[in-house]
Amino acid sequence: MQTSLTVNGQTREVDHDARQTLLDTLRDGLGLTGTKKGCDHGQCGACTVLLNGERVNSCLCLTAMHDGDEVTTIEGIGTPETLNALQKAFVESDGYQCGYCTPGQIMSATALFEEVKKGAPSYVSADLEAPTFDDAEIAERMSGNLCRCSAYPMIREAIAMSREVK
Amino acid sequence: MRSFDFHQSGEIGDAAGALGREAAIIAGGTNLLDLMKIQVMTPERLVDITRLDGLSAIEADGENLRIGALVTNTHLAGDSRIRAGWPLLSRAILAGASAQIRNKATTGGNLLQRTRCPYFYDTSQACNKRAPGTGCAAQGGAGRMLALFGTSPDCLAAHPSDMATALTALQASVEIRAASGEIRTVPMHEFYRGPGDSPDIETVLAPDDIVTAVLLPAPRAGTKQTYRKVRDRASYAFALVSVAAIVKVEDGRIAEASLAYGSIAPHPWMNHAVEEMLVGQAPSDDLFARAGEALTAAPAPHPDTEYKRPLLRRTLIAALREATGLSESAHGVDTARIPA
Numbered sequence: 001m002q003t004s005l006t007v008n009g010q011t012r013e014v015d016h017d018a019r020q021t022l023l024d025t026l027r028d029g030l031g032l033t034g035t036k037k038g039c040d041h042g043q044c045g046a047c048t049v050l051l052n053g054e055r056v057n058s059c060l061c062l063t064a065m066h067d068g069d070e071v072t073t074i075e076g077i078g079t080p081e082t083l084n085a086l087q088k089a090f091v092e093s094d095g096y097q098c099g100y101c102t103p104g105q106i107m108s109a110t111a112l113f114e115e116v117k118k119g120a121p122s123y124v125s126a127d128l129e130a131p132t133f134d135d136a137e138i139a140e141r142m143s144g145n146l147c148r149c150s151a152y153p154m155i156r157e158a159i160a161m162s163r164e165v166k
Numbered sequence: 167m168r169s170f171d172f173h174q175s176g177e178i179g180d181a182a183g184a185l186g187r188e189a190a191i192i193a194g195g196t197n198l199l200d201l202m203k204i205q206v207m208t209p210e211r212l213v214d215i216t217r218l219d220g221l222s223a224i225e226a227d228g229e230n231l232r233i234g235a236l237v238t239n240t241h242l243a244g245d246s247r248i249r250a251g252w253p254l255l256s257r258a259i260l261a262g263a264s265a266q267i268r269n270k271a272t273t274g275g276n277l278l279q280r281t282r283c284p285y286f287y288d289t290s291q292a293c294n295k296r297a298p299g300t301g302c303a304a305q306g307g308a309g310r311m312l313a314l315f316g317t318s319p320d321c322l323a324a325h326p327s328d329m330a331t332a333l334t335a336l337q338a339s340v341e342i343r344a345a346s347g348e349i350r351t352v353p354m355h356e357f358y359r360g361p362g363d364s365p366d367i368e369t370v371l372a373p374d375d376i377v378t379a380v381l382l383p384a385p386r387a388g389t390k391q392t393y394r395k396v397r398d399r400a401s402y403a404f405a406l407v408s409v410a411a412i413v414k415v416e417d418g419r420i421a422e423a424s425l426a427y428g429s430i431a432p433h434p435w436m437n438h439a440v441e442e443m444l445v446g447q448a449p450s451d452d453l454f455a456r457a458g459e460a461l462t463a464a465p466a467p468h469p470d471t472e473y474k475r476p477l478l479r480r481t482l483i484a485a486l487r488e489a490t491g492l493s494e495s496a497h498g499v500d501t502a503r504i505p506a
């Protein structure tokens with residue numbers, strides 16, 4: 001099958017099997033291996049990318065269903081020479097150990113900032129109509145990203161720190 | 167994953183025509199793709215309905231709301247009208263899965279998600295729901311996620327949806343389009359079928375029916391609403407038990423109560439005897455203890471779910487205490503109002 005995607009601002013035509021997931025298209029088809037495969041079943045968040053600006057698990061997306069859609073991966077938000085503010089905060093806070101979950105954590109937190117800006121509620125918001133932004137909110141809103149090294153406190157710190165500099 | 171014929175529809179009649187016993191609708195794909203990867207579901211054709219018009223909006227119909235089947239869980243939970251008028255629904259949806267999954271998951275797909283019984287997921291095991299007539303490996307096996315009520319000798323599995331539990335307490339209904347084009351509306355409590363001797367058939371849907379919307383009746387302004395979910399970890403886990411409660415206290419007495427229970431039956435569970443015990447009475451620990459006893463009187467069908475009886479009892483009591491103001495810690499208790 002043929003599908004056209006806009007990946008990190010560039011139009012890419014991909015030729016793929018109907019069964020291919022967006023995760024496999026990115027990694028195997030386009031060589032963008034920053035996005036990781038942890039569980040392949042929606043349980044870990046390592047494969048998180050932005051799809052039309054919203055965070056999703058790319059392992060649970062069929063490429064065939066996303067013709068014309070926009071995808072942003074970790075390769076699209078900064079480079080090793082020019083890290084963005086959130087990437088810098090992860091480095092400064094030691095927001096990782098092995099680093100495997102990190103691209104997913106960073107893409108997820110990128111979307112989290114937008115969600116908070118729009119006033120989206122979470123399960124722990126005291127007032128559904130006026131959510132706040134504190135440590136408990138970060139933990140709840142990031143619960144779709146597991147970290148096998150359990151760097152959670154530093155991940156939350158990096159996210160809080162990066163929000164302050166914004 | 168088995169190979170399949172991929173059919174993307176731009177028109178609902180075309181989608182219905184492509185459906186049938188060997189085909190499956192795909193919406194968000196968050197449940198179906200997971201099950202297809204491990205060959206628990208092996209449709210020969212996938213009918214992608216995500217490009218159909220008219221199924222992605224939340225529309226007012228007087229004081230009622232019509233929620234299109236393709237409205238995502240995130241969109242629904244965050245809608246300002248839902249947060250104001252039906253806060254139970256926002257809380258229940260936000261209690262489920264993760265932000266990533268809720269961004270993709272749809273209203274129709276959430277209702278139709280399959281059970282989390284581990285034997286249903288394991289194709290080397292007997293399971294009447296996955297492979298009719300093979301038996302039920304959960305009986306005699308491990309079963310702490312199974313149901314308490316409404317089971318049959320052929321299947322003890324529970325329905326895991328948080329959203330469907332809230333919709334049941336809110337007395338919503340499901341709008342369905344038949345292949346003929348005829349539209350019918352089925353109340354939540356009649357949408358799911360008990361397992362009986364065919365646990366593979368879970369709802370009243372025919373293979374070529376399409377869920378087009380969920381209809382929410384006018385908000386119960388002034389009611390206190392809460393969704394209390396108990397799980398193995400604080401977030402991103404399925405419920406062991408859950409209670410959706412809508413309660414109104416007037417002049418020191420319970421004037422209204424609508425309750426539904428999740429992850430304890432093959433579908434969201436209701437027990438009207440409990441509401442009848444409550445309405446007209448003053449809130450008290452004694453009253454709530456008796457309500458809990460009445461709810462959990464029946465024995466558990468599997469020894470591993472025996473723990474769910476006291477857990478459900480205590481969860482109901484806690485929800486009622488918070489919703490009636492008997493206890494102080496009222497985190498997650500919202501008051502419904504007519505949306506602006």
Ligand SMILES: Cc1cc2nc3c(=O)[nH]c(=O)nc-3n(C[C@H](O)[C@H](O)[C@H](O)COP(=O)(O)OP(=O)(O)OC[C@H]3O[C@@H](n4cnc5c(N)ncnc54)[C@H](O)[C@@H]3O)c2cc1C
Pocket residue numbers: 041042043190191192193194195196197198199200235261262263264267270271272273274275276277278279326327328329375376377378402403404405
């Ligand atoms: C890791 C993980 C954790 C989760 N945790 C929770 C949780 O805590 N609580 C909870 O409630 N849920 C949870 N879920 C389940 C999640 O809510 C469902 O996967 C999701 O709601 C399904 O919606 P979908 O649109 O992706 O459905 P799909 O996967 O596209 O479809 C699911 C089923 O519905 C059918 N279908 C879809 N749309 C229609 C329609 N319009 N008409 C007729 N049939 C249709 C499909 O054929 C399929 O059989 C979790 C899922 C994952 C992967």
Ligand code: SF4
Pocket residue numbers: 281283284285286292293294295296301302303304305320321322323365
């Ligand atoms: S309880 Fe139901 S889903 Fe689980 S193994 Fe038995 S038949 Fe299958």
Ligand code: FES
Pocket residue numbers: 036037038039040041042043044045046047048057058059060
């Ligand atoms: S690889 Fe997609 S969620 Fe784990």
Ligand code: FES
Pocket residue numbers: 095096097098099100101102146147148149150151
């Ligand atoms: S840093 Fe190792 S998994 Fe998170």
